[in-house]
Amino acid sequence: MNLYQDHILDHYHNPRHFGFLKESTHQSEALNPTCGDKLAITLLIEDGTIKDLGFEGEGCAISLASASLLYDTLIGTKMTDACQKEPSDVLSLTGLAISPGRMKCALLSLETLKKALCAKIES
Amino acid sequence: MHKELFPFFTHYPELVYFDSAATALKPQTVVDAEVEYLTLASTNLSRGLYPLAEQTSAHADIIRKLTASFINALPEEIIFTSGTTAGLNMLALMLEESLTADDAIVVTDFEHHANYLPWKELAKRKKAEFKVLKSTDTGIISESELIQTLTDNTAIVAISALSNVTGVMQDAPRLIEAIREIVPHAVIVVDAAQYIAHKAIDVRKWDADFVTFSGHKLYGPTGVGILYGKHNFLRILKPRIYGGGMVLDACSKETTYKESPDRYEAGTQNISGIFALGAAIDFIKRIGYESLQRHDQKLQKYAEERLTDTFGNLITIIGGKDYTRRAGILSFVFTGIHPHDIATLLGEKGICVRAGEHCAKPWHRNHGYSATTRLSFGLYNSKEDIDILITALIEIVDLLKK
Numbered sequence: 001m002n003l004y005q006d007h008i009l010d011h012y013h014n015p016r017h018f019g020f021l022k023e024s025t026h027q028s029e030a031l032n033p034t035c036g037d038k039l040a041i042t043l044l045i046e047d048g049t050i051k052d053l054g055f056e057g058e059g060c061a062i063s064l065a066s067a068s069l070l071y072d073t074l075i076g077t078k079m080t081d082a083c084q085k086e087p088s089d090v091l092s093l094t095g096l097a098i099s100p101g102r103m104k105c106a107l108l109s110l111e112t113l114k115k116a117l118c119a120k121i122e123s
Numbered sequence: 124m125h126k127e128l129f130p131f132f133t134h135y136p137e138l139v140y141f142d143s144a145a146t147a148l149k150p151q152t153v154v155d156a157e158v159e160y161l162t163l164a165s166t167n168l169s170r171g172l173y174p175l176a177e178q179t180s181a182h183a184d185i186i187r188k189l190t191a192s193f194i195n196a197l198p199e200e201i202i203f204t205s206g207t208t209a210g211l212n213m214l215a216l217m218l219e220e221s222l223t224a225d226d227a228i229v230v231t232d233f234e235h236h237a238n239y240l241p242w243k244e245l246a247k248r249k250k251a252e253f254k255v256l257k258s259t260d261t262g263i264i265s266e267s268e269l270i271q272t273l274t275d276n277t278a279i280v281a282i283s284a285l286s287n288v289t290g291v292m293q294d295a296p297r298l299i300e301a302i303r304e305i306v307p308h309a310v311i312v313v314d315a316a317q318y319i320a321h322k323a324i325d326v327r328k329w330d331a332d333f334v335t336f337s338g339h340k341l342y343g344p345t346g347v348g349i350l351y352g353k354h355n356f357l358r359i360l361k362p363r364i365y366g367g368g369m370v371l372d373a374c375s376k377e378t379t380y381k382e383s384p385d386r387y388e389a390g391t392q393n394i395s396g397i398f399a400l401g402a403a404i405d406f407i408k409r410i411g412y413e414s415l416q417r418h419d420q421k422l423q424k425y426a427e428e429r430l431t432d433t434f435g436n437l438i439t440i441i442g443g444k445d446y447t448r449r450a451g452i453l454s455f456v457f458t459g460i461h462p463h464d465i466a467t468l469l470g471e472k473g474i475c476v477r478a479g480e481h482c483a484k485p486w487h488r489n490h491g492y493s494a495t496t497r498l499s500f501g502l503y504n505s506k507e508d509i510d511i512l513i514t515a516l517i518e519i520v521d522l523l524k525k
C-alpha cells in the first residue's frame with residue numbers, strides 16, 4: 001500500500017496545532033535516534049482536561065503527519081483518557097499499514113504525548 | 124552491464140538495485156558453487172578419511188590459496204570467518220592480552236559500527252584510551268589530525284579503507300605509511316569490507332597488520348569472510364574461539380594449539396560459503412578490477428551530474444562534489460526532506476536504496492546529519508537505472524518539498 005496518501009501529505013504539509021503554546025502546564029520532547037526524528041509538545045491542562053496543545057518537530061513525513069493526526073483528536077479530552085491511547089489508535093488514525101521499519105516514526109507522537117502526561121499517572 | 128549474469132533479475136526484471144554496499148547481488152556462478160557443495164560435496168573439512176571428505180578439504184585449501192593470492196598474502200595468513208564483523212570482534216579478543224591501561228586505540232569517525240564497537244568495548248575492558256580521528260568534510264583524514272591524535276601510547280589503529288557512508292576511497296597504502304611513521308609500533312587494522320569490491324588489495328604493499336572483509340559485498344555469499352593477519356602475528360597470538368579442529372593436545376595441562384590458520388578456525392566452517400567465495404573471487408578476477416572501476420566511475424560521474432543538474436541547491440552530495448574520489452557509493456541529502464521518506468517512496472517505485480545512519484552513527488553525529496540517503500552501485504547497474512532514479516526523485520521532491 002502507498003504510505004504517502006493525500007491525508008498524510010496534507011497533515012505533513014499543514015500540520016495542525018504546530019507551534020508551542022505560550023502558556024502550558026505540561027511539556028515533553030522525544031527522539032527517534034535511528035532516524036533523527038524529533039518531536040516536542042506543550043499542553044495546557046485544566047481540571048484534568050486538555051484545553052489546548054501545540055507541537056513542533058523535525059523529521060519524516062510519517063512522524064510529523066501522525067503527530068498532527070493524533071494531537072488533533074486530543075483537545076477536550078480527559079488527561080486520563082489521553083494516557084490510555086494505544087499504538088493501534090495512532091495507526092488507525094493514519095489508516096496505513098505501516099511496515100516494521102517505519103513503526104517507530106509513526107509512534108513517536110504517542111511516546112511524546114505519554115512522556116508529557118502519563119509519567120506521574122502511571123508511576 | 125553484465126545484468127544477464129545475475130539470476131536476481133530473472134525474477135525481478137524491473138527492479139533497480141542501488142544497495143550493493145549493503146550486499147551485492149550474486150552471479151549465477153556463485154549460486155552454482157554454493158549448490159555444488161550442498162548437493163555434491165556435502166562433507167565436513169579435515170575430519171573424514173574417505174575420498175569425498177578429502178576432496179572437500181582439498182577444495183577448501185584451493186580456495187584459501189586463491190584468496191591468499193588475490194590479496195598477495197600467504198595461505199596461512201588467511202583465516203575464514205563468518206564476515207567482517209566476526210573477524211574484527213575476534214581480532215579485538217586476540218589483541219586483548221597485549222593491551223594495557225596505558226595504551227590507546229584509535230579509530231576514525233567514519234567507521235562502520237563493526238570497526239568501532241569492538242575497539243570501544245576492548246578499550247573499556249582494559250581501561251585503555253579510545254580516540255576517534257575526525258574526518259574532513261571531503262571524507263579523508265588530514266595529516267595534521269593524524270599527528271595530533273596518534274600519540275606515543277597508540278597501540279592499535281583501526282581504519283576503514285572506504286567509508287560505507289561517504290564512499291570516499293582512502294589512499295590506503297599512503298595512509299598506512301603515514302600512520303607507521305608516526306606510531307611505528309601500533310598494530311594497524313584495515314576494514315576493507317567496501318574497498319575490496321572496488322579496488323585490488325596488495326597486503327604486502329599495504330603493510331597493514333590485519334585486513335578484513337566479507338564475501339557478500341564482493342558478489343559472494345553471506346556468512347563468510349576473511350581475516351588476513353601478518354604471519355608474525357598469527358604465529359604468536361592466542362586463539363580466542365575454542366573447539367574442534369584447532370587443537371594438537373587437548374589433555375595436556377597447557378593445551379597446545381595447531382598453527383595458523385587452523386588454530387583460529389574452531390568448529391565447522393561455513394563450507395558452502397567458502398566454496399561460493401571461491402567462485403566470487405574467480406568472478407572478480409575474470410571481470411578485472413580495472414573494468415569494475417571504469418564501470419563504477421562512469422556511473423558515479425553520470426549520477427553526480429544528473430543529481431546536481433536536476434536538483435541544484437536542493438541536494439547536497441556527501442563528501443563533496445568530486446566523483447573521482449568515490450567508489451561504489453554516492454550518498455546525499457535533500458534540504459527539508461527526510462531520507463526515510465525518500466527511500467520509502469523510491470521503494471514503492473521499485474528502486475532499492477538505503478536511508479539512515481548506515482551503522483555509522485559517529486560520522487553522522489560529527490558531521491551534523493541525522494540520516495542520509497545512499498545509492499550504491501554494482502556491475503549490473505546502468506545509466507538507465509540512474510535516469511529512472513532521477514525521474515522518480517523529481518516526483519518525490521514535488522510531493523514532499525515544503
Ligand SMILES: Cc1ncc(COP(=O)(O)O)c(C=O)c1O
Pocket residue numbers: 144145206207208209235237238283285286287314316317337339482
Ligand atoms: C565498511 C564496513 N565495515 C564492516 C561492515 C560489516 O560487514 P558484515 O555485516 O558483512 O560483517 C560493513 C557492512 O555494511 C561495512 O560497510
